[in-house]
Each structure stands twice: as C-alpha cells, then as structure tokens.
Amino acid sequence: DGGITQSPKYLFRKEGQNVTLSCEQNLNHDAMYWYRQDPGQGLRLIYYSQIVNDFQKGDIAEGYSVSREKKESFPLTVTSAQKNPTAFYLCASGPGLAGAPYEQYFGPGTRLTVT
Amino acid sequence: GESVGLHLPTLSVQEGDNSIINCAYSNSASDYFIWYKQESGKGPQFIIDIRSNMDKRQGQRVTVLLNKTVKHLSLQIAATQPGDSAVYFCAESRTGSNYKLTFGKGTLLTVNP
Secondary structure (H helix, E strand, O other): OOOEEEEOOEEEEOOOOOEEEEEEEOOOOOEEEEEEEOOOOOEEEEEEEEEOOEEEEOOOOOOEEEOOOEOOEOOEEEOOOOOOOOEEEEEEEEOHHHOOOOOOEEOOOEEEEEO | OOOEEOOOOEEEEEOOOOEEEEEEEOOOOOOEEEEEEEOOOOOOEEEEEEEOOOOEEEOOOEEEEEEOOOOEEEEEEOOOOHHHOEEEEEEEEOOOOOOOOEEOOOEEEEEEO
16 A cells, blocks of 8 residues: 555445545655445546646546645545445555656545445 | 456466456557556555557566457466455556546456465
C-alpha cells in the first residue's frame, strides 16, 4: 500500500447522509484517483486529478464529489444522490504527467456500508 | 464497446505449478497494459506492465505476453506459491485517454498446497 492512507477501513452510514472518505499520500505524486469496486466487478473510475486544484469526472461520477486543495490529499464525498453507495472504495496515486503517467499505486481501501 | 475482459473467472492450480491468467481487450488503440494482484480486503498491488511496442516482458517469477494481433494479454506465474492466491486484474490504457486505466473484472487464482 506504500505511502497511501485511506481512513477509515470500514464506514457505516444511514441512507440520506453524505459521507467523506479520506485519502492521503506522501509519495509526492501529482495524480490521484478514486475507484469504486463492487463484488465480481473490476474497478470503475469515479474521479481523478492530475494536478492540485484540478480534477475530472471518471466513468461513474454521478452522486460523488471531490476536492484537491492539497497535493497530498484527495477526499471523496459520497452524497445522498448516489443511489447505490455501498461498495469498496479505492484511492490511488501516481506520478502523473510529470513522470510515468500510466502508473497507479493503490491504498488499502475503505468499505462503505449504507443502510 | 471498449472493454477489457477475462477468459476465466477462476483458476485453481497446485503449488509449484505454473499459472496462466488470460485477458482479452477490444480496443486496437490500447497501447499500455498492466497487471495487478489484489488480496482479499486489500488494495491492488502492481505486478508488471507492458507497452504495445513489446511482445513479452519478464519480472520476478512473472511474465506478461502481449499478442496484438488477437488482442490478447496473459500473465504467467512460475512455480506458483500459496501466497500467490489472489484476484488478478488486467487493465489497459491508450494515448489520448488522459492515461486513465480501464480494468477487467478479475480472475481469482487459488493455489492448493
């Protein structure tokens, strides 16, 4: 998992509540990513950021929001508009355009359960 | 549509045998491929990658083969060990995609002692 921290490991919320997942990296990486993983499926990209103060929607951005105010941090908010928020959420970081743009290194993940 | 898929969802091998995990992709413009290993409840770990200008790349006990003609990628693990038991994902990217990775659904490798 390298220098990527996600907290907490398990998170429980009631339906209708917004929840923010933390992702911090100390690898001095420019790029950061958020993925969602559901059972029996691969990873799907939610949002990504290639540089501070900039981010782009991935394939399944609806119901999610992000910010990138610091290089080290890329928090993900799961809003009440997300219809099926229960999933395993993975954060990744990589050198981005300044280095090897394809490389991504993953954190340990946060398992979110919404009831 | 554009996709990265796997031939087999599960693979069971005996300890010491070689394992081969396959992956098919559909976009001929894909020019970068990567394999990840994910143990239960953890984040994926980088194993090996390969660019489209190569047919083969070797790492420690692992080899990735790329056949661009049939759009097929494989990961070979030599002398498979119980610690190799995990889900293996292939992913692809291509120039012009903002370096985004598209992941396959994964193959569960089980190593029997």
